[in-house]
Amino acid sequence: MTTLIKIKRSSIKRNPHAFSTETPISLRPEYTFKYEGYNPPKWIYSKDVSIDSHELIGLIEWKLDVITGRIFDRELFERLYKIEIQNREKGKYSGLNLTYTQNSRIFHHMPEPEYLYEYKNTKIKCSECHSLVRVNKIQSDEIDDNLVDVCPICGGINTFDFKYEKISDAIKN
Numbered sequence: 607m608t609t610l611i612k613i614k615r616s617s618i619k620r621n622p623h624a625f626s627t628e629t630p631i632s633l634r635p636e637y638t639f640k641y642e643g644y645n646p647p648k649w650i651y652s653k654d655v656s657i658d659s660h661e662l663i664g665l666i667e668w669k670l671d672v673i674t675g676r677i678f679d680r681e682l683f684e685r686l687y688k689i690e691i692q693n694r695e696k697g698k699y700s701g702l703n704l705t706y707t708q709n710s711r712i713f714h715h716m717p718e719p720e721y722l723y724e725y726k727n728t729k730i731k732c733s734e735c736h737s738l739v740r741v742n743k744i745q746s747d748e749i750d751d752n753l754v755d756v757c758p759i760c761g762g763i764n765t766f767d768f769k770y771e772k773i774s775d776a777i778k779n
C-alpha cells in the first residue's frame with residue numbers, strides 16, 4: 607500500500623515571492639579613485655586604501671604620479687567625495703577622480719513556488735526488512751544515473767512505497 611506523505615497544514619504559507627524569477631542581490635559597493643598630479647595626498651597610503659597601479663609619467667624633473675586604487679572605508683570615500691565636489695564648484699582641480707559602483711545584480715532562477723510548506727516526517731515500512739523508517743532517514747543513491755531510495759536498516763533498494771501529497775490537493779481541504 608502506498609503511503610501518502612502529507613503536507614503539514616500549519617506549515618503552508620503563501621510565498622511572498624510567488625512566481626518570481628528574479629532576485630536582486632546587492633553586493634558591496636566598490637569605491638575607486640584615480641589620481642593624477644605631482645603631489646599625491648597622504649590618504650592614498652593609508653591602510654584603508656589599496657593601490658592598484660602607480661606610474662610616473664613625464665620628464666626627469668617633473669614626474670606626474672598616476673595612481674589608481676580602491677578605497678575600503680566608505681566614510682573616507684564620502685569625505686573625499688564631498689571635498690572634491692566643493693573643489694570643483696570653486697573651479698579647483700586636484701587631479702583626483704572618484705568613482706563608485708553600486709554592485710547589485712539580478713539573479714535569475716526558475717519561478718518561485720506559490721506556496722511554501724513542509725511535509726510530515728512520516729514513518730514508512732520497508733518491504734524488505736519490515737522496519738518502520740521515517741521519510742527523512744531514507745537514504746538516496748545514484749545507480750546508472752537513476753536516483754534510488756536506500757533503506758538505512760537493510761540497504762534494500764527502492765523498498766519503500768510512498769508518494770508526496772501535492773500542494774494543489776493540500777490547499778483544497
Ligand SMILES: [Zn+2]
Nearest residue numbers: 732735757760
Ligand atoms: Zn529495509
